[in-house]
Amino acid sequence: MCGIAGIFRPNGLSDADQGLLDAMGEAIAHRGPDAHATWTDPRAGIGLVHRRLSILDLTEAGAQPMHSACGRYTICYNGEIYNYLDLRRELEEEGHAPVWRGHSDTEVLLAGVVAWGLAATLSRTSGMFAIALWDRETRRLTLTRDRFGEKPLHVAVFDGEIAFASEIKALKRHPRWQGRIDRQAIAQCLRHGYISAPLTAFENVVKIEPGACVEIDAAAIAPEQWRKTLFWDALAEARDARANRFSGSPEAAVTRLDSLLRESVARQMISDVPLGAFLSGGIDSSTVAAMMQSLSSVPVETFSLGFDDKATNEAEFARAVAAHLGTSHNEIYLSGEEARDLVAKMPEVYDEPFTDQSQLPTYLVARFARSKVTVSLSGDAADELFAGYGRYHSIARQWSGSPFSALARGAQRAWIRAQLALLVAPAEKRGSTRVAGGRSPASLRLRLEEKLARFDTPSATAAYERKFTLLDGADRLVPGTRRLTHPLLETVASETDWTPLEQASFLDLTHYLPDDILVKVDRAAMAHSLETRVPFLDPDVVRFALSLPDDIRLMDGQRKGVVKAVLDRYVPAALWDRPKRGFGIPSASWLKGPLRPLAEDMFAPDTLARTDVLDPTLVRLFWEDFLAGDKRRANIVWAMFVVQLFLERETRG
Incomplete structure (x- = not known):
């Protein structure tokens, strides 16, 4: 590296x-x-x-x-x-x-x-x-x-x-x-x-x-x-894999994935320097850590990070998995005060605005791991390959092709239009500053119009592309820009023999994974001279995943069911079978707490005028809605905050 x-x-x-x-x-x-x-x-x-x-x-x-x-x-x-x-x-x-x-x-x-x-x-x-x-x-x-x-x-x-x-x-x-x-x-x-x-x-x-x-x-x-x-070519690879579907039994699929992943992990453990693994206690990192330990004659170094906020803390789960596997486990904790000191450093680490909230914990756990190892394996890419995100499944339900799903989308459109006509328009006419949920009428209109556009799309891929955004109409925040869509959107939508689940996860495989997940890990780790490796991205593992029908990927009706079945061979389900949390941070409470003074400075009129990119009216609208209790604006407020930190740094040179 x-x-x-x-x-x-x-x-x-x-x-x-x-x-x-x-x-x-x-x-x-x-x-x-x-x-x-x-x-x-x-x-x-x-x-x-x-x-x-x-x-x-x-x-x-x-x-x-x-x-x-x-x-x-x-x-x-x-x-x-x-x-x-x-x-x-x-x-x-x-x-x-x-x-x-x-x-x-x-x-x-x-x-x-x-x-x-x-x-x-x-x-x-x-x-x-x-x-x-x-x-x-x-x-x-x-x-x-x-x-x-x-x-x-x-x-x-x-x-x-x-x-x-x-x-x-x-x-x-x-x-x-x-x-x-x-x-x-x-x-x-x-x-x-x-x-x-x-x-x-x-x-x-x-x-x-x-x-x-x-x-x-x-x-x-x-x-x-x-x-x-x-x-x-990812598209050609996916087409070929799906033209040659895996046709074996569920048990055969589990055995095959187990074998492919073990081979990948074994190859990626080749190193002339100390090596370890990130371990959150979730399915993906636990699978990689379990295979590493099964292939090692000495305890593998594993690393996890916890939060003082119990809603996001998974350190105890990682500790339990590590104890079962017999790894040499290491953990640290992150507080809001420490985040405040780190957040202003992120534009320097990433060189451009990057809003993934897990950048801070990833940066810290990488720094922590580097104190003992030079190489660390991770469980990234399993969600994109094996349909682990809940958003895939909601799109699959909404676009199942059944008459009921079409009726449900029609009902959603009617309900949104009714809210616009009966709630938002009268509030705007009265000059109200707030409506239900603490939102301003202008902010609620924008949200409802974006949601309406999602249900008005001609395909599942278009609906997913609009759904999985911080703000679908973000071009309004940057005057003079236009809304850009995924370059493969129409091509993937034309793959009529792919299921909505396959279409949505493929879009992430070619967009979200390389431009978010892998960027996050590379910059955070390399800032500390730590090499990271991703066993799930072995070409044979990827091709196998692309060949699997949905009922195998979702074995026993579970997200990443086939991966869970592999992990079950190494770690009892009681240690990892729980709702997915991700590796995020309590950003909403931090923005209202230790990070609020810095955020207020970034969103101040003179700062916005100096950086001269974001629309000051919309920025203040979203910020004030967030402070008034609109929890749904937390993600876009965080994104604006990160963007402003970057722009302020570039403006000041």
Whole structure:
């Protein structure tokens, strides 16, 4: 695990660019504190910098940037290839192996590129990565990310030049950095809570999309000239998996998933440094921890975080699971006062507004874990793969295809229209400041109109896309922007042989997972030089999950039923069978308590005028509704708060 950065200026580099590369590397030193190296070809205009967090092959033989044995390719790479030993054997059997200098996965990757080409090599991998590959013969730079975007890669575009880096903070070291805020991206953040690839919070800065290889030639440096291909296509994978459905018994499905996950966990436990696991006590992290302990001859280090607020605290459940498994368990607690001190730091960690409320506990538990280990496995991605979120199921019920579901949607539309006509309109006419639930008439109108639009949609996918937002009409909060929808929305809606459950969870697999969950974990962990690994994202596990019919994923009528059946083989259900809580924070009570002074400052008229992005009238409306008791506004208020923290930081420089 590492941090990478670089510049590509086809008209050549100067002596000063060595200092620029060093500065870019220093900005992401937390991603790789063990070594720092740069490589340049001044005449070709390419410079690469690598910050190393040594995990495999701790010797100089694993150092980067690394050159292929033939001298044609140079790689700068962040990530891990878990099946690199299998690829190494395959190269040797086919007669493609060079004289190996060490035992790193980087060297195997380069040998694969020489033998098979980049895309063919990546399609063989099981791993996570962000790669910059320089081809000396063609003077071509290729930038690529893993299938789900576990590892980040950003590109800043200047006239006749690009700079790229694992994190945006490295791009800010470039002397031509301007940092103009992309208002459309801010609107998207307020709608979903995150900014989806390829957008970033800044104009002329993009994210490389998961599964993509972007080729940039010396003679075609402008973005419209880049050549993008996919070495892995999520939609094609899902179509193929569902065309070849798993047709075995439920028990066979449990056994198969158990085997695939154990193989994935075993591969991801390969490390030359100490390794552990995050453990919340929930289904997913407990499954991963249980398999790790069953594969280990010594107690596995597990880490959990608790809250003083009992409604969100799960530490006691994690402790019970750890005791049953026999892990070496570690736990810490987070209070509202500590959160107040940490929350202002998050824009620096994430480089752009990111509103997922679990960023704070994730950041703290990662820092805690790093005190004992360098690598930690997590249970992320199981909800998206095995239909764990309740929102999928509500959409599936509303769009079941039965006459009753259509009638129910019609009744909902009629009820919403009645509320607008009989409750909101009269209150607006009277000039009332509050209606039922502590909301203002204007705020209630917006909520009801958004809900009405959800029930007026033509498909389950469109309804889900509108439902799973912080504020569907977030473009109203950022004047001059428009409402952006999921790029695959219409395509997925046309997959008529997919169930609503499959459609909704697939949208999350290609949007929410890479742009929220994996971003959260990567930045929080790498801020402390901790590598995280996600066994559920093994390609074989993903393909198996996509092939499962709903009645298997929901075995015994339970969300993630097949995963629960696997876990039941390792841990008694009494220790984990409870309602899902998530890994959130008591944000509403914190915003009204220890964080209120800071929030008041962020929402003050002079602050809003200085940052000049959000509509001050709507911001104050939502904030005042929240303070008056409208609990449903807590999430959007938190999002506005996080956005304002980011904008204020950027405004002040």
